[in-house]
Amino acid sequence: MNADAFAALKLKFRARCADDLAVLSAAAPGAAAGADLRQRIHRLAGMAGSLGFDELGRMARAVDILLQASDALDGAEVEALRGALVDVAKAA
Amino acid sequence: MAADALPADRTPASAPPVTPARILLVDDDPLALELSALLLEDAFPDAALTARDDPAAALALFGRETFDVVVLDFDMPGLNGLECARRMQAIQPYLPIILCTGAGDEMLAARAMQSGLTDYLPKAAMSAQSLHRAITRALEATRQARTIDDQRRDLELFAHALAHDFKQPVRQLLTFSQLIADEAAEAATPELAQHIVFLRRAAERLGALVEVMSQYTLLNAAPEIHAVDLDQAFEAAREALSVYIADRGAQVTATAPLGVVQGNDALARQVFQNLIHNGLKYNESATPSVEVSLAPGESGPVAAFRDNGIGIAPEHQEAIFQPMKRLHSASQYAGSGIGLSIVRKAMTLQGGQVTCASTPGDGSVFSVRFQP
Numbered sequence: 001m002n003a004d005a006f007a008a009l010k011l012k013f014r015a016r017c018a019d020d021l022a023v024l025s026a027a028a029p030g031a032a033a034g035a036d037l038r039q040r041i042h043r044l045a046g047m048a049g050s051l052g053f054d055e056l057g058r059m060a061r062a063v064d065i066l067l068q069a070s071d072a073l074d075g076a077e078v079e080a081l082r083g084a085l086v087d088v089a090k091a092a
Numbered sequence: 093m094a095a096d097a098l099p100a101d102r103t104p105a106s107a108p109p110v111t112p113a114r115i116l117l118v119d120d121d122p123l124a125l126e127l128s129a130l131l132l133e134d135a136f137p138d139a140a141l142t143a144r145d146d147p148a149a150a151l152a153l154f155g156r157e158t159f160d161v162v163v164l165d166f167d168m169p170g171l172n173g174l175e176c177a178r179r180m181q182a183i184q185p186y187l188p189i190i191l192c193t194g195a196g197d198e199m200l201a202a203r204a205m206q207s208g209l210t211d212y213l214p215k216a217a218m219s220a221q222s223l224h225r226a227i228t229r230a231l232e233a234t235r236q237a238r239t240i241d242d243q244r245r246d247l248e249l250f251a252h253a254l255a256h257d258f259k260q261p262v263r264q265l266l267t268f269s270q271l272i273a274d275e276a277a278e279a280a281t282p283e284l285a286q287h288i289v290f291l292r293r294a295a296e297r298l299g300a301l302v303e304v305m306s307q308y309t310l311l312n313a314a315p316e317i318h319a320v321d322l323d324q325a326f327e328a329a330r331e332a333l334s335v336y337i338a339d340r341g342a343q344v345t346a347t348a349p350l351g352v353v354q355g356n357d358a359l360a361r362q363v364f365q366n367l368i369h370n371g372l373k374y375n376e377s378a379t380p381s382v383e384v385s386l387a388p389g390e391s392g393p394v395a396a397f398r399d400n401g402i403g404i405a406p407e408h409q410e411a412i413f414q415p416m417k418r419l420h421s422a423s424q425y426a427g428s429g430i431g432l433s434i435v436r437k438a439m440t441l442q443g444g445q446v447t448c449a450s451t452p453g454d455g456s457v458f459s460v461r462f463q464p
Contacts, residue, residue, distance in 0.1 A: 001134045001220065009126050016123060042167060046194045046215035047124050050131070057216055064194065 010051055017056070018089040020044060024073075024082055032071035041067065041081070048088075056084040111136055112160035112227060117143045118150040118176070119165040119192070124215070128163060128192075134220035135227070147171040154183040161227050162189045165215075166200055174200075177209050186238050188230035192218065210234060251309030258302045265295035304430045307362075308415060311437050315356035317463070322350035322360065322395060326384055329364035333372075342372045343381040350386040353393050353462040359438040363446075366431040367458050371399030392444065392464040396457055403452040412448065435460075 020040045027037060045064040049057030059081040066077055115132055119125040122145055129143050142159070144150040147168050153159075162180060166173035177189045188210040193200045204212045210230035213222060269292040276284060326346045330337065337344055353360075364384070371382035377400045386395045404412060415433040432446075435458075439446045443463035450456035 002130060005130055009123065009130065012126075013123055042194050043121050043124065046192075047121075047127055047218075049216045050127055050218045061216060 013047070013051055013053075014088055017044070017085050021082065021085040021089050024078075024085065027073050030072055030074045033067055033073045037073070038067055044085075053084075053088050056081075056088050059084045110228070110231065112139050112231065114157075114159045115139050115141050115227075116150060116153065116159040116162045117141060118145075118147055118162065118168075119143075120145050120147070120168040121165070124165065128218065128223075131218060131220045131223050132163065135224035147173075147176045151176065151179055154180055158184055159187065161230060162187060163213075163223070163227075164189055164191055166191050166193045174203060174209075177204075186234050188227070188234045190223075190226050190230055247309060248312065251306050254302055254309070255306035258306075259299070262295060262299040262302055266292065266299065269295055304434070308430050308434050308437065311434065311441065315359055315441050317354055317356060317442065319352050320355040320357050320360045320462075321352050322364075322386060323348060325357070325360045325364045326350060328361045329368050332365050333369055336369065336372065340372055340375075340380050342375075343379055344368055344372070345381070345383050347383070347385040350384065350395065351393070353386075353395075354464075355442040355444065355462050356438075359442055363435050363438050363460060366435045367397040367460070370431055371397055371401055371456065371458070373401075375399060375401035377401070389461055392462050395460045395462070397460070398455065398457045400455045403454050404448060404450040404456055405452050406450075409448045409450060413446070 023037050023040060027033065033041075041060055041064050044060035045057060047057075048054075048060055059077065062077045063081050066075070067073075115136065117125065117128050117132060119128060125143055125145050129141055132139070132141055139160075142153065142157075144153070148171060150162075151171075162177070164173045164177055168176070173191050177191065180189065181187050191200065191204045191209050191212040192215050193204075193212055194215050200212065210233055211226050213226050269288060273285075273288045273292065276288065280288070323346070330344050333344070336342075368382045368384070372380045380400065382397055382399045384395060384397055386393055388394075413432050413436040415430050435446050439460060444461045446458060446460050448456060448458050
């Protein structure tokens with residue numbers, strides 16, 4: 001593995017996590033998740049684990065699956081995802 | 093077509109490499125694209141990697157370039173992964189494609205495999221190792237699929253050779269053995285006359301075998317399905333077997349009118365002919381008989397062929413549909429042992445099926461179900 005390229009990619013990912021956190025925090029509790037936020041969560045679920053952010057990946061997958069059944073952005077899973085995003089994004 | 097021309101008529105498939113030389117990676121998420129590229133470079137350091145973040149741009153490469161494998165995201169705007177894969181494989185058949193799926197996309201796995209995709213990989217589980225494993229497996233599966241298709245084409249070519257090239261020498265054998273018999277009729281010793289009879293019978297058996305083998309192996313293409321008048325199929329079969337029916341002093345009847353079903357006319361006639369002939373052949377009754385009837389069934393109309401023949405033991409009632417499977421010696425009952433195999437293949441091609449119920453000594457009932 002190209003360690004430099006991988007480290008650079010992780011930095012970009014952390015930066016995007018900061019954007020994701022901002023979008024998630026701006027969404028009103030109980031409101032329907034928009035297409036942009038859905039896509040952000042889906043992408044988080046897809047790649048966080050492969051970059052070594054296992055906890056964030058698990059949280060994002062849980063919310064991603066919830067959003068496939070319901071539009072509402074609510075519940076403990078969303079709060080847990082917000083917390084995981086804060087942890088990853090703060091290092092950006 | 094001459095038999096010795098067969099190898100020139102097909103292009104040998106070049107076996108795909110065990111490791112890919114050219115990989116195409118498609119993902120609309122720039123970070124996911126970058127991550128997958130890093131993992132693929134790690135998994136296959138010698139491969140040439142082409143990456144596109146737009147499925148339309150990836151599709152545009154086909155026709156100009158070929159790839160050994162494609163790693164494709166499912167969830168892309170505009171053109172989803174399944175449709176994109178279908179279009180790629182339409183341009184480059186046998187292209188192994190790994191579909192990368194997200195959370196909750198498990199159902200995609202079944203759809204992906206049904207669509208001809210070679211494999212799928214959950215994105216959350218993506219690593220250099222999982223990509224290496226999936227791609228290696230996909231290349232091997234594709235190589236095997238190609239080999240099977242090549243072998244099937246070889247068999248079809250062989251069947252064409254049987255149908256067209258083998259029949260003429262068999263006819264010549266029959267003709268010249270008859271000429272020898274006629275010319276030597278006066279001068280031949282009893283032994284020579286007997287040998288000529290054996291020669292002619294062997295040629296006749298060979299001719300019959302060539303005929304049914306070519307019928308069976310050529311029976312592969314999906315037939316046109318339309319309304320089939322079973323009364324006409326019955327009459328056609330009875331007419332084709334009229335000499336045999338008369339020779340056996342047999343009765344072949346139908347509970348008229350049988351009616352109309354969905355199927356293929358030519359295949360239905362073949363099924364009727366083979367089942368009626370089968371019912372009369374394996375039959376020691378003073379008056380061999382086959383009665384055909386049609387009744388509605390849960391999964392489609394069922395035509396029943398009831399005979400008063402020797403019957404079939406329960407343990408053989410499935411095996412009789414296997415090609416070349418014979419329960420009796422050729423001296424007891426002449427034949428190729430492939431008539432019922434043709435029936436099964438013909439019914440499967442029509443979306444139906446055939447089954448047998450029988451008690452030894454008490455006749456058999458062959459049930460032919462057509463599609464609803």
